Amino acid sequence: MKTCRSEPRTLGDRTGQADVVLLRTSSEALASIFNRIVQSEDELFEAVGELLQDVSRDSKDDEDIRDVCRRMYDALHMDDEKPRGCNQVLLDAPIQLSQITDGCDAGVDLLPKLLLKRDQTSMVNAKKLQKAEARLKAKQDKRLEKDTLKSSNPLVLEEASASQAASKKETRMESSGKNKSYDVRIENFDVSFGERVLLAGSDLNLAFGRRYGLVGRNGLGKTTLLKMIASRSLRIPSHIRILHVEQEVAGDDTPALQSVLECDLMREGLLREEKELTARVNAGRAEGTEVARLSEIYAKLEEIEADKAPARASVILAGLGFSAKMQQQTTKEFSGGWRMRLALARALFARPDLLLLDEPTNMLDVRAILWLENYLQTWQSTILVVSHDRNFLNAVATDIIHLHSQRLNAYRGDFENFMKIKEERLKNQQREYEAQQQYREHIQVFIDRFRYNANRASQVQSKLKLLEKLPELKAVDKESEVIMKFPDGFEKFSPPILQLDEVDFYYDSNNYIFRGLSVSADLESRICVVGENGAGKSTMLKILMGDLAPVRGIRHAHRNLKIGYFSQHHVDQLDLNISAVELLAKKFPGKTEEEYRHQLGSYGVSGELAVRPVASLSGGQKSRVAFAQMTMLCPNFYILDEPTNHLDMETIEALAKALNKFRGGVILVSHDERFIRLLCQELWVCEKATVTRIEGGFDEYRDILQEQFRKEGFL
Numbered sequence: 012m013k014t015c016r017s018e019p020r021t022l023g024d025r026t027g028q029a030d031v032v033l034l035r036t037s038s039e040a041l042a043s044i045f046n047r048i049v050q051s052e053d054e055l056f057e058a059v060g061e062l063l064q065d066v067s068r069d070s071k072d073d074e075d076i077r078d079v080c081r082r083m084y085d086a087l088h089m090d091d092e093k094p095r096g097c098n099q100v101l102l103d104a105p106i107q108l109s110q111i112t113d114g115c116d117a118g119v120d121l122l123p124k125l126l127l128k129r130d131q132t133s134m135v136n137a138k139k140l141q142k143a144e145a146r147l148k149a150k151q152d153k154r155l156e157k158d159t160l161k162s163s164n165p166l167v168l169e170e171a172s173a174s175q176a177a178s179k180k181e182t183r184m185e186s187s188g189k190n191k192s193y194d195v196r197i198e199n200f201d202v203s204f205g206e207r208v209l210l211a212g213s214d215l216n217l218a219f220g221r222r223y224g225l226v227g228r229n230g231l232g233k234t235t236l237l238k239m240i241a242s243r244s245l246r247i248p249s250h251i252r253i254l255h256v257e258q259e260v261a262g263d264d265t266p267a268l269q270s271v272l273e274c275d276l277m278r279e280g281l282l283r284e285e286k287e288l289t290a291r292v293n294a295g296r297a298e299g300t301e302v303a304r305l306s307e308i309y310a311k312l313e314e315i316e317a318d319k320a321p322a323r324a325s326v327i328l329a330g331l332g333f334s335a336k337m338q339q340q341t342t343k344e345f346s347g348g349w350r351m352r353l354a355l356a357r358a359l360f361a362r363p364d365l366l367l368l369d370e371p372t373n374m375l376d377v378r379a380i381l382w383l384e385n386y387l388q389t390w391q392s393t394i395l396v397v398s399h400d401r402n403f404l405n406a407v408a409t410d411i412i413h414l415h416s417q418r419l420n421a422y423r424g425d426f427e428n429f430m431k432i433k434e435e436r437l438k439n440q441q442r443e444y445e446a447q448q449q450y451r452e453h454i455q456v457f458i459d460r461f462r463y464n465a466n467r468a469s470q471v472q473s474k475l476k477l478l479e480k481l482p483e484l485k486a487v488d489k490e491s492e493v494i495m496k497f498p499d500g501f502e503k504f505s506p507p508i509l510q511l512d513e514v515d516f517y518y519d520s521n522n523y524i525f526r527g528l529s530v531s532a533d534l535e536s537r538i539c540v541v542g543e544n545g546a547g548k549s550t551m552l553k554i555l556m557g558d559l560a561p562v563r564g565i566r567h568a569h570r571n572l573k574i575g576y577f578s579q580h581h582v583d584q585l586d587l588n589i590s591a592v593e594l595l596a597k598k599f600p601g602k603t604e605e606e607y608r609h610q611l612g613s614y615g616v617s618g619e620l621a622v623r624p625v626a627s628l629s630g631g632q633k634s635r636v637a638f639a640q641m642t643m644l645c646p647n648f649y650i651l652d653e654p655t656n657h658l659d660m661e662t663i664e665a666l667a668k669a670l671n672k673f674r675g676g677v678i679l680v681s682h683d684e685r686f687i688r689l690l691c692q693e694l695w696v697c698e699k700a701t702v703t704r705i706e707g708g709f710d711e712y713r714d715i716l717q718e719q720f721r722k723e724g725f726l
Contacts, residue, residue, distance in 0.1 A: 056080045171209075171235045173244040175200035193219040193364050195393065197245045204235055211417045217365070222387065222394040224404040224426060227414035228490065229631030229659045230620075233397045236414070237367045240395070247365075254363035256371065260353045262343030267333060267353055270342050271324040274357040278317050281308050320360075327356045329723075330382040331375070332544055348374050348544065359386065368396040370630075372403050373656045376544045377682045378716050385720070399660050401426055402684040416488055441487045454478055493661040495614055495638070495669040498645045504569045508533045508676065509555060509648065514564030516547075516554060524550050526700045528564070534647065536676045539687045541712060542697035548680045549579065551697060552650050555678065575646030579653035579680075581637040587626035591616050591636045594625060599643050614639045615662065630657030638666075651679035655686050664689065684709060 060076050175197065195217040202210040209232030217223060225233050239245050241255035260270060273279055288305045291297040297305075312318075328338050331352045337345075342353060351374045358366060372380050384406040387394065395412075398404055404411070404426040411422045411429035422429040454474050461467035510531040517523045524547040532538055540548050553559040554566060556576055568574075578584060586594055595607040611621050614635040620628065625636060634657050641649075649670070655663050667689035670677050681687055687694070687709050694705045694712060705712050 052077070052081050052084045055084050059083075171202065171204045171238060173200060173202045173239040175246050191250060192248075193251055193393070195247055195251065195365060197240075197247065200245050202232055202236055202239055204232065208417060209235060210414075210419065213417070213419045215412070215419055216421065217393050217395060219364070219393050220391060222390060222407055222409045223396070223421075224408035224411045225395060225397045225414060226399070226404070226411060226426070226429075226660070228661065229635075229657070230629040231414050233414055234369055234629070237369055237395065237397060240365075241367055251365055252363040253365045253367065254358050254361055255367040255369075256351075256355050256358045257367075257369060260342055260350045260357065262341075262345065262350065264341045264343065266339050266341055267328060267345070268321065268324055268338040270353060271328060271356050271360050272320060274361045275320060278312070278315060278320060281312055281315075281317070284308055285312070324356070324360050327359050327386075328353075330379065330386060331356055332379050352379075355383075362392065364392050366390070366392065366394045368394065368398075370397055370399070370657065372398060372400045372682065373653075375682065377541050377684070377712070378543055378719075380682055381713070381716055382720065399655070399658060399663060400683055400685070401660055415490065437487050437489070440484075444484045444486050447481065447484050451478065451481065490661070493615060493665040495662070495665045497642055497649070497669050497673040497675075499674040502571065502647060504534065504571060506533060507531060507567050508569050508572060509678075510565075510567045511551075511554060511561070512565045512567065514554065514561040514566065516550065516559065516562050523700050525554075525702075528701055530695070530702055532648075532676050532678055534674075534676045536678065537670070537690055537692040538678045538695060539691035539693070540678065540680045540695045540697055540702070541682065541687075546697045547700070548697045549652055551702065552576075552652055552678070552680065556650055572648055573644065573646040575641045575644070575649045577637060577641055577649070577651040577654050579656060581634065585625050585633060585636060585640075588624060590622045591625060591628075591639070592621050594636065595640060595643065598640060610643060611636065611639045631659055631662060634658055635662070647675040649673070649675065649677050649679070651677070651681075653680055653682075655681055655683045684713075 056077055060080060063076050063079060195215070197215040199212055199214065200210065201208065201212065225236070227233055237255060238257070240247065241253055241257070243253070247253070265273070285305065285308045288297065288301055288308070291301060292305065325335075325338060329335075333349075333352070333356075337349075342350065345353065355368075355371060355374075358368075371383065375383065380400070380403060384403060387407045394407075396404075396407065406425075408425050409423075411424070411426055413420045413422065413429065413433065422432050424432070454477060458471055458474050458478075461471050464471075508531075512529055514525055514528040515523065516525045516528070528551070530551075540551065542548050550559065554561060556574060557566065557568065560566075586597070589597070591611050592604060592607045595610060596602070596604070608617070608621055611617065616628075616632060616635050616639060620632060625633060628636070634654070638654075654666065658666065663683065663686050667686055670690055677690075679691075691708075694708050696703045696705055696712060707714075
């Protein structure tokens with residue numbers, strides 16, 4: 012018998028235009044070659060699946076391509092269960108595939124025919140073809156329905172999407188189970204929101220056990236990136252457990268403490284099984300295997316320290332402000348803000364491999380923020396947190412990731428270190444750019460001077476080549492400075508300006524919010540109110556505004572006082588279905604569009620942002636729209652409830668500067684330490700049904716809280 016050899020003549024490119032010539036080949040020799048390269052159907056799919064998808068005229072699902080690979084695998088006798096060496100076929104002449112395909116209908120899938128054995132029919136599987144056509148039609152109908160809905164309703168919000176370059180090596184390692192690293196490496200990915208590109212060709216590397224702070228201007232895509240990671244739209248190993256604190260806990264009859272305990276699925280499952288098996292043992296119906304399983308469960312519960320879980324959950328809830336009584340209340344009894352705290356408590360208790368936090372300090376008071384800082388400093392797994400609280404990032408973050416210009420840059424160290432390194436990098440980049448520009452100009456002068464001098468022709472050519480080889484450096488892309496300005500409404504008023512005298516207030520007569528409250532402010536006041544959530548801070552602001560009437564006591568406000576009010580729930584006061592320009596025109600009619608745009612531009616809402624639906628804006632951009640609306644009537648006194656929520660750091664600093672320059676009075680509630688230090692001259696603490704002035708400012712208040720932590724055993 013002749014020795015059979017397989018020798019490729021030409022290899023076609025991915026378009027399938029070149030020929031592949033098959034010489035006399037036995038199926039046994041071909042199977043031997045493939046067996047050395049491909050060990051399973053999955054590896055065959057990895058090797059040729061993408062090629063088959065590209066050469067297919069019609070769009071194929073992965074399952075269709077896998078079916079082709081499965082039949083190819085069987086046809087080449089690579090299944091170990093089948094005997095080797097049988098059904099050998101000796102070809103009479105070389106087969107040229109291009110000659111076969113030249114006369115064929117482009118709409119017919121040839122792969123099934125080529126892969127069938129000689130004694131089998133070459134008919135296409137009609138059922139599978141119908142199934143594929145049905146899936147394709149369903150996709151087209153769904154896309155048509157989506158396009159129709161978008162065209163009929165222009166206010167439908169854009170959706171975020173992410174794409175990532177394929178990495179066969181990573182996919183193979185993950186599927187084989189060999190790579191159990193808990194580091195996260197997302198390479199060469201893009202993120203878009205509708206037609207706007209937020210990130211392009213970016214890389215994100217998160218080392219296990221590090222705590223990363225994600226920073227950047229409002230509207231650049233920080234929250235969208237977290238959502239893409241949480242939904243696994245970007246390629247992340249399946250064994251890494253991700254938890255994204257985004258939505259509040261749904262209210263039901265579950266007690267708060269039990270709600271936290273239930274998020275540990277392993278412990279809950281073991282306890283449920285232990286209860287069932289114990290009942291069978293006590294009833295005398297248990298078999299030997301069940302008794303053995305019960306012993307295993309006891310050992311596992313002891314290993315995970317299940318008995319300590321309630322105490323650990325209680326400590327987390329207490330740190331976030333839940334009293335012993337509140338921990339036994341059902342989740343439906345809590346407001347939205349407290350349910351968000353409960354969601355954070357569940358995440359901290361579950362201890363995922365990757366914890367994603369989006370502005371966690373927005374829902375917390377100063378006491379809870381300090382507790383969370385201390386708690387996260389001992390966190391063992393990976394954290395990626397979006398925050399604009401500078402002090403929080405300095406306390407928690409081991410690394411900073413800066414999102415700007417559609418890319419991500421990583422820096423080691425806390426936020427202060429990031430600022431120093433970034434400034435130094437920008438200075439060095441600018442110096443290199445300027446030096447190169449001077450060098451280019453020097454060379455260009457020489458070229459222009461001797462361009463037509465025959466004796467210097469070789470030197471001119473050399474200089475031109477030198478210019479071509481110089482790397483293309485770019486000037487520093489500086490972020491625009493954020494500027495905010497509050498129009499002055501200052502007039503000299505005789506005191507008192509704004510005052511509460513011996514005020515009592517309650518919603519329920521059995522629970523007084525305030526007793527004998529006496530406070531006052533003037534047109535030069537810069538007062539910050541702090542205190543635990545539920546202590547009555549927002550209630551006091553509403554009494555000062557005149558929105559709530561005291562049960563007893565007097566509220567006095569000067570007759571010429573015009574108060575501008577910013578609510579922590581300002582989004583509820585905005586019409587989200589119209590643009591910011593239309594919003595101002597509806598609220599304050601009679602002005603030109605240019606005047607409305609100028610007003611919005613004063614707070615950073617300019618250009619295309621001003622005409623987009625408010626619902627499509629980021630949280631910080633919505634806050635800026637609220638500021639523009641609040642200042643339209645030029646108030647001479649501002650009462651602000653949590654104004655820094657959702658604002659980026661640059662805007663927070665701009666807001667503090669603008670309020671310092673404002674010629675009028677300011678009372679605000681805030682938990683942002685840096686903002687308080689930049690602005691406030693007085694610190695009021697709201698607690699125990701009254702308000703107390705702290706002479707030592709925020710430093711004294713922080714020391715008081717730290718001492719409380721030590722007494723309660725949190726430190």
